[in-house]
Amino acid sequence: MTPILAVARRELAAALESPTAWIATAAFVAALHGLFFVVGYPIGQLQLPPFWAGGTASLAVAFAWIPPLLVGLAPALAMSAWAEERRSGTEELLLAWPIRSGEAVIAKFLAGWALLALLIVVAIAPLALVVASLGDLDWGATLTGIAGAIVLGGACLSIGHLVSALAREQLEAFLIGSLTLGALWALGLAIGNLPAPAAALAHLFSPAAHYLDGAAVGLLDLRDGVYFALLTAAALRVTYLAVEGRRSR
Amino acid sequence: MSLGANKAPTPRWLRGQALIGAVLALALFIVGARLAERHLRLRADLSEDGMLSFSPATDLILGRLEDVAQLEMFVTAEIENGAGQLARTRLMEQLSELEERSGGQLQVILRDPASSSQARLEALDYGIPYENIARGGSGVLIAQEVFMGGVLRYRGGERVLPRLYPDALEYVLLSSLHALMQPRPMRVGWYVGGDDPQDFSVARDLLARRVEIMPVGGLAEGRPVPDVDVLILVRPVDLHPRAAFEVDQFVQRGGALLALVDRSAGNIAERRFEAIDSGLEDVLESWGVFVSRAHLWDQLGHRAMQIGEVNPNTGEVVNYVRVPNPMWINILPEGLDSSHPSTARLPGLALTWAHPIEPGEAPPGAERIELAHTSDRTFLVPLEPEMELDNDSIRLRDTNFLAAGGEASYPVIVALTGPLPSAFADLGRPPARDAFTGEDRVGEAGTGANAAPVLSGEGDSRVVVVGDADFLAARGRDLRVDPVSQLFLENIVDWLGAAPELLALRSKLPRDRSITDFVAEEFRAAGLSSVRGNVGRSEAQGPNANESSAIERADRRRRLHVGATVGGSAAAALVLALAAALRRRLRLTALGRTVGEGGGA
Structure with missing residues (x-):
């Protein structure tokens, strides 16, 4: 566990020192707050008014925006994880450490996940405090919503890492990662308009549907937990295979 | 693809291995997610409102099942619309959870009207309708007949539940089961005074879906209140003293009473109001309740009314405008007693031309609870036979009230529990009215002060008095009762009839936030x-x-x-950035120190 934590700490420190994390933080916070207060959530069947117009002490609008915002955020944080290392030649240096490829994959993922979790908390906690000062906020649903957003973020990040491990360049990793996550998000939107078998599959494989029907409304469901754990594990496993394949060459 | 013992792995072999591994990981994810979806049912609703889980009242009702209850579900097995099929899946999950919670005492039998014409005919015979739902999604025109209803049976009793949808399943199913479990359904006596009993027929019919309604009449002729659990008096007008006595004695015997009392009758079109007496004034006063004749003017909690101007030439009503009317009161959520089960989770309550209930003391041994009161910016308006209700008049009156001051909060709904003294304790039983002549039968045996003593302060009674009856009247072109008013009525009936489980089921409303x-x-x-x-x-x-x-x-x-x-x-974010910068600085300092020490050595 120690090598994993050591590499994870190094990765997290490096991420906090790079401008990418701070630009992503600023963009994420500005977007989430702007959408929450001004726009609402006018997409799909779950239509929610902006906070002031709705007049209800709830973070439902913010939680509804988490999946689409992660479509851009997770690949932005993950794009440099492997693609940039390879481009700058530091990947070989990293893999030359006395650490297995699997440990390196987990360490990088944990570092990225910790950063993403910090970012989500930094964006949502002040929102929750201000809303709670204006009305009776459901703290149970809010805390599960934040925890669920972090778990959802982990799954999106693992897909971002997978794409980064396969891509040649950062930009390519970002674009393909965003497209992949965007398609998964759109899957959730299409559920109401699909025939039954396709809708059942879309519901089963849409990360947004698992989050919005579960943790975002205060419901902790073991099925959602298993889904996100399997998705993250599968993505990390394929990332490992990609990295290991290069290391063996 | 096999690798010889002494050969180094070729890039092709490695790529193949990676591909197989990736496919396996993906397959594991798909199979695992599907298995979890089908077989795992562990979940916890951590929201404060608990809208996504069954309430303790459900377990209480299921736990009281002494025999097997059977729910025959007529539900389309393969709904081709995606959203419909997901709703069906949710419904089936909920039913399966209820079966588990009941320990086998609730059994669900599935019938598919889409694949069995016999099942379809039976469903239609029971009055279970089908909905036409677009097959492929909202844009597809070809519709599919979708059934989602059932028949609940318990101990020879049967209830048809025409629509069982996931959102309302708990209340619809469990309240029906509760009703079937009772030796007899709750009986509610229904009395309407005044000239327009039809105004309240919609509320009565809605209530009749859950309880047995028994019309109450002949009280003035000396007929006692029938054997009911709850007596509802809707806008009694000039009740005969003998009728008031029968109501009083019903309460003295431990009966539960809901009295919706108006002290004025209005004709909005003609802007006229006249005073009315309920005939219950003495009875209520002996319980410490006095409904004032004044109207209430609530500047903070009110609604708009739509009024029109009459064209003098044609007599036609034209130019409808919405005018805020402070006498159409909206009891705000903070004005409702949050500790009482009947009002705790109501989002508010709309009253119309309501009258305040004056502050008073409960009789010794009884308890008085004020369930609803107006906002603290409410003024009293003495009853005026004619009242202008246009926008300017209302604004002018508003300003005058503000200038004069004297605003306060007034109770409009009061509940009493415990022994209540009788207003007839000293007067004795009043003579009854003769049904044919309409005259009082003066000197009738058993009447007057010297007759047999009447009951007084002996029963453990429950009484609720509302300073308004109009709030339950059906309104609009479609003659509907405000759903919150109906909810309040059903809550009060359950509280008076001591059915706390139903109250707990129904009060699962999201809290006002x-x-x-x-x-x-x-x-x-x-x-x-x-x-x-x-x-x-x-x-x-x-x-x-x-x-x-x-x-x-x-x-x-x-x-x-x-x-x-x-x-x-x-x-x-700034704190995080500073922490990162500090950490980096400390690391560099430590590195410099190490390098310095190394140089010194």
Whole structure:
């Protein structure tokens, strides 16, 4: 566990020192707050008014925006994880450490996940405090919503890492990662308009549907937990295979 | 693809291995997610409202099942619409969870009307309708017949539940089961006074879906209140003393009473009001309850009414406008008793031409609970035979009230529990009216002060008095009763009839989570009439200078809160950045020290 934590700490420190994390933080916070207060959530069947117009002490609008915002955020944080290392030649240096490829994959993922979790908390906690000062906020649903957003973020990040491990360049990793996550998000939107078998599959494989029907409304469901754990594990496993394949060459 | 013992792995072999591994990982994810979806049922609803889980009342009702209850579900097995099929899946999961919770005492039998014409005919015979749902999605025109209803059976009793949808399953199914478990359904006596009993027939019919309604009559002729669990008196007018006595004695025997008392009758079209007496005044007064004849004028909690002008040439009503009417009261959520099961989770309550119940003491041994009161910006309006109700008159009166002061909060719904003294304790039983002559049978045996003593203060009674009856009247072209008013009626009936499980089931409403209304606060602070509630000022008039200034102040407060949110996030990010910078600096210092020590050595 120690090598994993050591590499994870190094990765997290490096991420906090790079401008990418701070630009992503600023963009994420500005977007989430702007959408929450001004726009609402006018997409799909779950239509929610902006906070002031709705007049209800709830973070439902913010939680509804988490999946689409992660479509851009997770690949932005993950794009440099492997693609940039390879481009700058530091990947070989990293893999030359006395650490297995699997440990390196987990360490990088944990570092990225910790950063993403910090970012989500930094964006949502002040929102929750201000809303709670204006009305009776459901703290149970809010805390599960934040925890669920972090778990959802982990799954999106693992897909971002997978794409980064396969891509040649950062930009390519970002674009393909965003497209992949965007398609998964759109899957959730299409559920109401699909025939039954396709809708059942879309519901089963849409990360947004698992989050919005579960943790975002205060419901902790073991099925959602298993889904996100399997998705993250599968993505990390394929990332490992990609990295290991290069290391063996 | 096999690798020889001494050969190095070729890139092709490695790629193949990676591909197989990736496919396996993906397959594991798909299979695992599908298995979890089908077989795992562990979940916890951590929201405060608990809307996504079954309530303890459900377990209580299921736990009391002494025999097997059977639910024959007529539900289409393969709904081709995606959203419909997901709803069916949710319904089946809920039913399966209920079966588990009942320990086998609730059995669900599935019938598919789509694949069995016999099942389809039976469903239609039971009155279970089908919905036409677009097959492929909202854009597809070809519809599919979708059944989602059932028949519940218990101990020879049967109830048809025409629509069992996931959102309302708990209440619909469990309240029906509760009704079947009773030796007999709750009986509610229903008495309507005044000239328009039809006004209240919609509320009565809605209530009749759950309880047995027994019309009450002949009280003035000396017929006692029938054997009912709850007696509801809707707008009694000039009740005969003998009728009042029978009502009183029903309560003295431990009966439960809901009295909806109006002290005025209005004709809005003609702007006329006249005083009325319920005939129950003495009875209520002996219990410490006095319903005033005055109207209430609530500047904070009210609704708009639609009034029109009469064209003098044609007599036609034209130019309908919405006018905020402070006498159409909206009891705000904070005005409802949050500790009482009947009002705890109501989002508010709309009353119409309500009368205040004057402050009073409960009789010794009894308890008085004020279930609803108006906002603290309420004024009393003495009953006026003629009253102008146009926008200008209302504004003028509003301003005059503000200038005069004297605002207060007034109770409008009061509950009494415990022994209540009888108003007839000293007077004795009044003579009954003769049904044929309409005259009192003076000197009738058993009447008067010297007759047999009447019951007084002996029963453990429950009484609720509401200073309004109009709130239950059906309104509009489609003659509907306000759903919250109906909910309040059913809550009160369950409380009076001591059916706490049903109250607990029904009170599963999301708690009111309205945020501070800055505009209302600023209006209040500026001494302007508030816009709180579902009514604004007439749009044509637009805000005046004072109102604009109040709205601007409210906007400023909103911006301040948005700023605090963004500032909070920025501050948190800054702390993180500083911590990262400090850590880096410490690391560099330590590195420099190590390098220095190495050089010294």
